[in-house]
């Protein structure tokens with residue numbers, strides 16, 4: 001796991017700085033996650049063949065969803081685990097649990113004030129997107 005500085009932004013509030021905990025995944029790790037997702041969804045689709053009536057909806061949905069989720073997992077180079085910092089409105093230091101792709105403009109929910117905070121990746125440390133690995 002690695003840490004990256006980010007800025008938490010909320011309209012009509014002063015920005016606060018925070019630290020994002022991220023997991024950087026190499027191609028073998030991403031391929032494994034993609035394969036597990038594809039196998040799981042297609043396996044569930046196979047099981048759903050035996051459910052009367054619902055199989056008309058579930059099997060095609062899971063068959064299409066499998067490759068879509070696999071491609072999303074395969075292209076997720078950096079995953080966000082959590083963000084530690086002060087909410088711009090509450091000004092209370094918190095840990096914001098998160099999951100999924102780490103990218104500029106992600107929204108985090110503050111349990112204290114109920115607002116959705118924008119996570120801005122600082123320009124100097126924005127992750128490099130290249131065609132390799």
Ligand SMILES: [Zn+2]
Nearest residue numbers: 087090110113
């Ligand atoms: Zn808040």
